[in-house]
Each structure stands twice: as C-alpha cells, then as structure tokens.
Amino acid sequence: xxxxxxxxxxxxxxxxxxxxxxxxxxxxxxxxxxxxxxxxxxxxxxxxxx
Amino acid sequence: xxxxxxxxxxxxxxxxxxxxxxxxxxxxxxxxxxxxxxxxxxxxxxxxxxxxxxxxxxxxxxxxxxxxxxxxxxxxxxxxxxxxxxxxxxxxxxxxxxxxxxxxxxxxxxxxxxxxxxxxxxxxxxxxxxxxxxxxxxxxxxxxxxxxxxxxxxxxxxxxxxxxxxxxxxxxxxxxxxxxxxxxxxxxxxxxxxxxxxxxxxxxxxxxxxxxxxxxxxxxxxxxxxxxxxxxxxxxxxxxxxxxxxxxxxxxxxxxxxxxxxxxxxxxxxxxxxxxxxxxxxxxxxxxxxxxxxxxxxxxxxxxxxxxxxxxxxxxxxxxxxxxxxxxxxxxxxxxxxxxxxxxxxxxxxxxxxxxxxxxxxxxxxxxxxxxxxxxxxxxxxxxxxxxxxxxxxxxxxxxxxxxxxxxxxxxxxxxxxxxxxxxxxxxxxxxxxxxxxxxxxxxxxxxxxxxxxxxxxxxxxxxxxxxxxxxxxxxxxxxxxxxxxxxxxxxxxxxxxxxxxxxxxxxxxxxxxxxxxxxxxxxxxxxxxxxxxxxxxxxxxxxxxxxxxxxxxxxxxxxxxxxxxxxxxxxxxxxxxxxxxxxxxxxxxxxxxxxxxxxxxxxxxxxxxxxxxxxxxxxxxxxxxxxxxxxxxxxxxxxxxxxxxxxxxxxxxxxxxxxxxxxxxxxxxxxxxxxxxxxxxxxxxxxxxxxxxxxxxxxxxxxxxxxxxxxxxxxxxxxxxxxxxxxxxxxxxxxxxxxxxxxxxxxxxxxxxxxxxxxxxxxxxxxxxxxxxxxxxxxxxxxxxxxxxxxxxxxxxxxxxxxxxxxxxxxxxxxxxxxxxxxxxxxxxxxxxxxxxxxxxxxxxxxxxxxxxxxxxxxxxxxxxxxxxxxxxxxxxxxxxxxxxxxxxxxxxxxxxxxxxxxxxxxx
Numbered sequence: 001x002x003x004x005x006x007x008x009x010x011x012x013x014x015x016x017x018x019x020x021x022x023x024x025x026x027x028x029x030x031x032x033x034x035x036x037x038x039x040x041x042x043x044x045x046x047x048x049x050x
Numbered sequence: 051x052x053x054x055x056x057x058x059x060x061x062x063x064x065x066x067x068x069x070x071x072x073x074x075x076x077x078x079x080x081x082x083x084x085x086x087x088x089x090x091x092x093x094x095x096x097x098x099x100x101x102x103x104x105x106x107x108x109x110x111x112x113x114x115x116x117x118x119x120x121x122x123x124x125x126x127x128x129x130x131x132x133x134x135x136x137x138x139x140x141x142x143x144x145x146x147x148x149x150x151x152x153x154x155x156x157x158x159x160x161x162x163x164x165x166x167x168x169x170x171x172x173x174x175x176x177x178x179x180x181x182x183x184x185x186x187x188x189x190x191x192x193x194x195x196x197x198x199x200x201x202x203x204x205x206x207x208x209x210x211x212x213x214x215x216x217x218x219x220x221x222x223x224x225x226x227x228x229x230x231x232x233x234x235x236x237x238x239x240x241x242x243x244x245x246x247x248x249x250x251x252x253x254x255x256x257x258x259x260x261x262x263x264x265x266x267x268x269x270x271x272x273x274x275x276x277x278x279x280x281x282x283x284x285x286x287x288x289x290x291x292x293x294x295x296x297x298x299x300x301x302x303x304x305x306x307x308x309x310x311x312x313x314x315x316x317x318x319x320x321x322x323x324x325x326x327x328x329x330x331x332x333x334x335x336x337x338x339x340x341x342x343x344x345x346x347x348x349x350x351x352x353x354x355x356x357x358x359x360x361x362x363x364x365x366x367x368x369x370x371x372x373x374x375x376x377x378x379x380x381x382x383x384x385x386x387x388x389x390x391x392x393x394x395x396x397x398x399x400x401x402x403x404x405x406x407x408x409x410x411x412x413x414x415x416x417x418x419x420x421x422x423x424x425x426x427x428x429x430x431x432x433x434x435x436x437x438x439x440x441x442x443x444x445x446x447x448x449x450x451x452x453x454x455x456x457x458x459x460x461x462x463x464x465x466x467x468x469x470x471x472x473x474x475x476x477x478x479x480x481x482x483x484x485x486x487x488x489x490x491x492x493x494x495x496x497x498x499x500x501x502x503x504x505x506x507x508x509x510x511x512x513x514x515x516x517x518x519x520x521x522x523x524x525x526x527x528x529x530x531x532x533x534x535x536x537x538x539x540x541x542x543x544x545x546x547x548x549x550x551x552x553x554x555x556x557x558x559x560x561x562x563x564x565x566x567x568x569x570x571x572x573x574x575x576x577x578x579x580x581x582x583x584x585x586x587x588x589x590x591x592x593x594x595x596x597x598x599x600x601x602x603x604x605x606x607x608x609x610x611x612x613x614x615x616x617x618x619x620x621x622x623x624x625x626x627x628x629x630x631x632x633x634x635x636x637x638x639x640x641x642x643x644x645x646x647x648x649x650x651x652x653x654x655x656x657x658x659x660x661x662x663x664x665x666x667x668x669x670x671x672x673x674x675x676x677x678x679x680x681x682x683x684x685x686x687x688x689x690x691x692x693x694x695x696x697x698x699x700x701x702x703x704x705x706x707x708x709x710x711x712x713x714x715x716x717x718x719x720x721x722x723x724x725x726x727x728x729x730x731x732x733x734x735x736x737x738x739x740x741x742x743x744x745x746x747x748x749x750x751x752x753x754x755x756x757x758x759x760x761x762x763x764x765x766x767x768x769x770x771x772x773x774x775x776x777x778x779x780x781x782x783x784x785x786x787x788x789x790x791x792x793x794x795x796x797x798x799x800x801x802x803x804x805x806x807x808x809x810x811x812x813x814x815x816x817x818x819x820x821x822x823x824x825x826x827x828x829x830x831x832x833x834x835x836x837x838x839x840x841x842x843x844x845x846x847x848x849x850x851x852x853x854x855x856x857x858x859x860x861x862x863x864x865x866x867x868x869x870x871x872x873x874x875x876x877x878x879x880x881x882x883x884x885x886x887x888x889x890x891x892x893x894x895x896x897x898x899x900x901x902x903x904x905x906x907x908x909x910x911x912x913x914x915x916x917x918x919x920x921x922x923x924x925x926x927x928x929x930x931x932x933x934x935x936x937x938x939x940x941x942x943x944x945x946x947x948x949x950x951x952x953x954x955x956x957x958x959x
Contacts, residue, residue: 034295037228
C-alpha cells in the first residue's frame with residue numbers, strides 16, 4: 001500500500017511540475033506570496049521607523 | 051520601565067483592526083514575545099544542565115547517585131522534554147507572535163489568551179512535568195516522557211494555540227499565504243492530533259501494536275512540530291534579512307506538501323527488524339529515502355535564496371544561525387535516510403550514532419534556526435537590548451560544541467556497532483565508550499555556555515530604537531528590497547477571503563488528512579495484522595504478569611531503564627546469537643505500554659528469565675559495579691535497607707519483573723518461534739559475514755561445545771604473557787564477586803548466597819574449571835561466561851591456576867581411612883556420593899549441586915572452615931555441633947584424598 005501512496009504522490013508532484021512548466025500565469029500566481037510577504041514586512045518596518 | 055512604556059505605545063497604536071486590507075498595522079504582542087523568549091532561554095539552560103548531568107553520569111556513575119529523584123533515567127527524560135517543550139516550544143510560540151500579524155495582517159487572536167498559553171505552557175506543562183518525572187510519575191515512551199496528566203494540558207495548549215495562531219490565517223486569501231504560514235498552520239494542526247494519539251495509544255494498545263504508534267509519534271514530534279516551525283523561521287528570516295524574496299515559492303510549496311505527506315510515514319523506521327509487520331517497516335524505509343529527496347529540494351531552495359548574500363551570512367548574526375540550521379537540516383536528513391536502510395540500520399541502530407543524529411537535528415537544525423529567529427525578532431522589538439558581540443560568541447560556542455559532540459558520537463556509534471556484531475562481551479563495548487563519553491561530556495560545556503551567552507546577548511547591549519530589522523541588525527547591508535519583476539496586479543489572482551482559503555486546505559489536508567493517512571497506514575493496519583498474528587501464534591497458556599511483576603514493570607519504566615536496556619531481540623543474526631530468540635508479537639500482548647526501547651547501553655533484557663540468580667540481580671541493582679566492575683549503570687541503593695541482602699518491596703518487584711522477561715517464550719518452547727515472517731526469515735538466513743563485515747573475535751562455537759567438553763583450559767600451555775592477559779580479564783569480569791585478590795571478598799560478597807568461592811583456597815581440575823566458566827554454576831550467582839572468547843577464557847583459566855591452592859597429596863593410615871569412610875558414609879554420602887563426585891541420591895534436588903571432590907580439592911583450612919560453619923545459601927550444614935573435632939579432622943583429610951584431577955570424571959560414560 002505504501003508503494004501505491006508514494007506512487008500517487010509522485011504523480012501528483014509531477015503533475016504540478018508540468019502545470020508549472022506550461023502555465024506562465026500559474027508560475028506568477030504561485031510566486032506572488034514571496035513578494036507580498038516582503039511588502040508586508042516593509043510596512044511593519046517603516047511603521048516602526050516612523 | 052521604558053520598554054513597557056514603548057510597548058504600551060505600540061499597542062495603543064496598533065490595536066485597532068479595520069478589516070483585512072487595513073492600512074493600519076495589526077497588533078504585535080511584543081511583551082509575549084519577550085516572555086516566551088526568556089522562558090525559552092531559561093528552560094534550555096535547565097534542559098542543557100540536565101543533559102550535562104546525564105553525560106557526567108556516563109563517566110562518573112556514582113555522581114549524584116544517592117537519591118531517587120536524580121537518577122540517570124529521570125534526568126534523561128527531563129532533558130529531552132525540556133528541550134522539546136521548554137526551549138523549542140517557547141521559541142516557536144514567540145516566533146508565531148511576531149510573524150502571524152506580518153503574514154496575515156491580523157493580530158494573534160487574543161492577548162488574554164496569549165497570557166493563558168504562556169502560563170499553561172510553562173507552569174502547567176514544563177515545570178510540573180519536570181517535577182513529576184523526578185517524583186516518579188512519567189511515561190516510558192520516547193518524546194512522550196511527561197505523565198499523562200501533563201499530556202492533557204499539552205493538548206489543551208495546542209488547541210488554544212490553534213485559536214491563537216491558526217485562526218488569523220483562515221481568512222487569508224488564496225495566492226497570498228506565504229510558505230511560513232503554511233508550515234505554522236500545518237504543524238500546529240498536525241501536532242494537535244498526533245500528540246494525544248502518540249501519547250495515549252501505546253497505553254491502550256500493548257507491545258508491538260503500541261510500538262507501531264510510538265514510532266509514529268517519535269518521528270512526528272521532530273518531523274511535524276519541530277521541523278515545520280523551524281522551516282517556517284528559516285523561510286521568514288532569510289528573505290527579510292537579505293531583503294530579497296526566496297528563490298522559488300513553488301519549490302517551497304512542493305517541499306511543504308511532500309514533507310507533510312512523507313514525514314508521518316517515516317516513524318516505523320525506529321523499529322526496523324522488529325516484530326512489526328515487514329510491510330510497514332519497508333514502507334517507512336521507502337518514505338525515509340523519499341524524505342531525503344524532499345529535504346534536498348527544500349534546502350536547495352533555501353540556499354539559492356541566499357545566493358549573492360554570502361557577505362550577509364557572515365555579517366548578520368541571525369542569518370548566520372539560520373544558515374547553519376539549514377545546512378544541518380540537510381546533513382541530518384540525509385543521515386536519517388541512510389540510517390533507515392536495513393544494512394546500515396542493523397549496524398548503527400541502538401548505538402551512540404543515533405544520539406549524535408538526534409543532537410544534530412535538535413541542536414544543529416532546530417536550535418540554531420530557533421536561535422536565529424529569536425535573534426532576528428529581538429533585533430526588531432522596540433526597546434529590546436541586543437548584544438551582537440555576545441551573539442557572535444554564542445554562535446561559535448554552540449557550533450564548536452555541537453561539532454565535537456556529533457563527530458564524537460558518530461564515531462562512538464560505529465565502534466559500538468562493530469563491537470556488537472563482533473561477539474565481544476557486552477561490557478567490552480561499554481569500556482570502549484569511556485573516552486567517547488568523556489568527549490561527549492566535554493562537548494556539552496561549550497553548548498550550555500553558548501546558550502548562556504546567547505541569553506546574555508538578549509539581555510545586554512544597546513537598546514533598539516524603533517527601526518527596521520535590517521537597519522539594526524549588525525552588519526546587515528542596506529540593499530534594495532525585493533522586486534516583483536514581471537508581476538503585475540492583473541497577472542495575479544487576488545483571491546477573495548474565503549472559508550475555503552489555503553489555510554483551510556492546509557489545515558485539513560496536511561494537518562488532518564496526512565495525520566489520518568499515516569496513522570492508518572503505519573498504525574492501524576499493522577496493529578490489525580499484529581493482532582491476527584497474535585491470535586494465530588500465541589500459546590493458550592500465556593499468563594499476564596503478576597501484580598508484583600507489573601509493579602516492577604512500572605518501576606522499570608519510571609527509572610528510565612528502557613533507555614539503556616532494550617526489551618526486543620531483533621530478527622538479525624547478531625542479536626539472536628547474543629540474546630536469544632527474536633521477540634515475537636505475542637510475547638508483548640500484555641505490555642502496557644511497550645518498553646522495546648530505542649537505545650542499548652546495557653544488554654537487551656528480553657531473555658533475562660533464568661539467566662542470573664536473584665542475588666546477582668539484587669547486588670547488581672544495589673551497586674552495579676559490585677558484579678560488573680566496568681558497568682556505568684547507576685546504583686539504586688534507596689530500593690534497599692542498607693545492603694544488597696535487604697531489598698525493599700520496589701527492588702523485590704523490579705527483580706521479579708526482570709525474572710519474568712522471556713519466561714513465556716521459554717515455556718512455549720519451539721511453538722513460540724513460528725511466527726517470524728518470510729522477510730525476516732530471509733534476514734536470519736543470511737549470515738552477517740557474507741555482507742562483508744568481518745568477524746573480529748575467535749570463538750568457540752556452541753555447537754562444537756555440545757559435542758566436546760570445553761578444552762580451552764587443558765589445551766593451552768603455560769605462558770607468562772597469558773597470565774597478564776588473564777589478570778586483566780579477571781579484574782574486569784571476576785573481581786567484583788571473587789575479590790581483586792581472588793580471596794572471595796569482592797564488593798558483591800555480602801549480597802550473594804552462596805558467597806563467591808575463595809579461589810586461593812581450593813584447587814580445581816582443569817576440565818572442571820573450564821566447565822564452570824562455560825556453564826556457570828546453577829543455583830549460585832556464578833554466570834556462564836560464554837561471551838568471552840577462547841583466548842580470554844584460556845587466559846583467565848591460566849591466571850586462576852597461577853594462584854589457586856596447590857594439590858595436596860594426602861596419606862592416611864588404613865585405620866584413619868576406615869574411620870573416615872564410615873563418618874563420610876553416615877553423614878556425607880547422600881549428597882556428595884559414594885566417591886565424593888557430588889552425585890549422591892539427594893544431589894539432583896539440590897542447587898547448587900554438592901561439591902565434586904574428585905575435581906575440586908579444598909585446602910585443609912577451607913575444608914575445616916566449611917565443616918565448622920557450613921555454606922550459607924546452600925544445603926551444606928555446619929557440622930561443628932554434630933561431629934567431634936577428631937571426626938572433622940579425619941573428614942578434612944578424607945575429602946582431600948578423593949581428588950584425582952578429574953580422571954574418574956573423564957572416564958564416565
């Protein structure tokens with residue numbers, strides 16, 4: 001059973017990889033949080049500075 | 051005072067929450083961060099002190115050995131639980147208070163709840179947990195040592211943390227939840243479910259079935275609580291400190307999902323070669339290897355996020371800690387994958403290698419990351435002091451201490467593993483560890499000093515002005531903030547805050563779904579298979595433990611005995627050769643909770659039944675070095691009323707329990723071994739030497755001995771060199787009972803009945819000496835010494851022969867002989883036999899057997915003493931009041947005259 005589960009999750013991971021490779025809008029969407037996080041951090045920093 | 055005022059101002063400015071897209075900042079509970087931060091540092095110092103004391107006891111077993119509350123086992127329990135709850139728990143909570151408002155644009159749910167969690171975590175969980183363990187209330191399960199009553203409050207604390215920290219994430223829209231938030235949500239939800247299951251189920255499901263769940267929790271504690279929170283810290287501090295976004299959020303997502311899927315499936319790799327079904331073991335091994343691949347993915351992403359920032363890693367203290375943690379994460383994870391593989395596992399499991407591995411994980415990865423995150427947060431708390439110089443010192447102290455410890459313990463594990471497969475006596479492996487354990491103690495000093503200096507770094511130095519993290523972090527460069535190249539608002543899907551947001555998906559799929567999956571696949575399914583196996587194979591006659599034995603079992607768990615003595619013989623050749631038949635599932639069906647153990651310092655005890663006398667056990671428990679001079683086991687003198695001969699009820703019950711270990715298997719006979727599954731049988735049939743690891747010690751085979759009497763004593767020629775070797779073997783193995791001068795007055799003498807023989811007061815035939823060494827003396831505390839190799843047995847035999855009493859040639863007049871033979875026939879023959887061969891009519895019922903005078907000649911003084919006083923602990927009575935002095939003198943000479951160096955003995959059919 002463990003082999004089936006690992007196989008399935010590998011297939012899903014591969015599916016995500018393919019989706020990521022062929023859908024530029026997904027790539028942009030999925031990377032958005034890392035910019036948002038820095039922007040929020042900057043807000044807090046600037047607020048502290050002020 | 052200034053800090054408080056600043057905090058008050060900060061709260062006043064930030065307490066008003068106006069919807070998700072508020073321009074105003076949500077509240078950050080800086081005072082809770084500070085309290086949890088200080089609690090983390092105080093508890094890590096106490097926990098590290100527990101560790102130092104434990105390491106000291108390895109080298110000086112009598113150190114702090116006089117009280118029940120300070121035994122090695124209890125301090126070991128408190129060491130690990132303190133690190134888990136006190137240090138890492140508080141550090142993670144502090145981090146959550148800092149990061150949740152920044153990731154969700156919402157404050158933690160409630161300040162009042164926050165203070166409740168603080169008091170609950172530290173003053174209802176950590177502190178009472180330590181006290182209760184010392185007082186003897188504990189749970190003998192790894193990473194679950196605090197008693198169940200404390201576990202209840204741990205679960206409550208986790209539920210409250212869900213409300214406090216996870217709730218703000220639930221309304222964050224899809225596409226905006228940063229990976230640190232994923233790890234916080236997933237880790238807290240998973241642990242809230244896994245903790246009660248991992249702590250409670252082994253109490254309800256016995257033995258092998260419970261062990262399957264224990265294995266899951268052992269790994270979930272590290273993999274689904276410590277790891278997610280530490281990765282959350284790394285993913286947060288790296289981009290903030292470098293002022294650049296992480297390399298790939300997509301890879302971080304892949305890493306997250308694979309980790310939460312795979313990590314829970316690893317647990318059973320703690321019980322490879324055990325009675326747990328082979329399918330579950332194989333699954334855990336596959337998952338362990340898969341996990342290594344996932345960690346490579348995660349670490350690659352984190353290290354690529356540091357590209358172009360090597361100068362900051364060197365200059366920015368928090369970032370330096372985080373970088374170290376990430377590198378350690380890679381190393382320890384790859385190490386973990388490798389040590390799950392069966393050929394490696396059989397060699398290093400139970401050894402100090404695993405202890406080195408766990409310290410690399412908990413200090414190298416988790417503690418360095420937590421310290422980096424705390425330092426980062428501290429440098430951004432308004433008004434907090436931050437001493438960068440002290441932090442720099444702390445880094446190097448911790449790094450040097452950890453490096454020394456991991457290298458030392460890894461090498462120690464390899465040496466132990468080699469000795470365990472080599473057939474060397476178990477105590478040889480203990481003795482070989484002395485220098486490694488001393489180095490380990492030394493390595494703990496810079497570690498505890500590092501944590502102390504780190505705390506000083508949080509208490510001293512200039513106060514922060516209200517400024518950004520990077521501005522106040524020493525050495526941090528003022529680089530450009532992260533850009534959003536190519537990202538326009540029209541390109542991204544700004545999700546609407548929804549009840550089906552990412553946080554819900556994470557909570558229910560990663561936190562709950564994968565928890566259920568792992569507990570079904572590696573817990574419930576193996577447990578059902580084990581029950582079917584037990585139903586099929588368990589002898590109908592199997593009896594549960596008696597009340598006394600059950601109480602002894604509780605003491606065994608309470609004192610932490612299972613952390614040095616396993617109770618499972620694994621299905622591998624070298625385990626079976628050393629300890630006996632592999633542990634079958636049915637043997638454990640009354641073990642609530644299982645005490646299989648994951649570490650061997652002393653030998654396995656699963657087959658202890660009938661191996662040693664009760665006197666030996668009492669003496670060993672009272673003062674382990676009395677019977678095993680090189681032992682590092684702590685003494686348990688408070689279980690006795692002043693001497694080994696006066697055990698109290700605890701000692702009686704504990705030894706009763708030890709006596710029961712393996713009893714049912716022995717009673718079951720051959721029927722007890724039929725359940726080993728095919729995968730395990732294949733393991734057993736492959737010889738160890740065929741796998742390329744040479745056997746290092748010459749051995750007398752058991753099969754060879756059964757066919758021929760042991761001959762090592764007779765075949766070896768006198769050799770002065772052997773006397774020196776023999777003296778060493780004697781001092782290490784025999785002197786505790788027989789005395790360093792072989793006068794029978796060893797430390798163990800008072801507790802052993804019959805008392806150890808005075809080797810200088812008797813002469814032994816070569817064959818008899820060899821037989822005693824090989825078989826032991828049934829009914830006495832003299833054990834069989836088959837674990838010594840031939841050279842050692844030869845050497846110790848020659849050594850004994852060098853000082854034993856010389857043969858006395860006795861000449862008696864016919865009249866004296868006739869008189870003596872009549873006295874002998876009237877009083878001695880029923881036990882010692884017609885010709886003094888110890889084979890009288892009553893001999894079969896006596897233990898120890900009556901002396902065979904044909905192979906053992908006492909000196910005149912010794913024989914006289916025995917006739918006067920008898921032999922305590924045997925059926926030999928005192929004859930002083932029954933025979934006259936003249937009769938006794940005749941008897942002394944008569945029994946001496948029976949000695950024939952074993953010639954008649956050897957002529958027997």
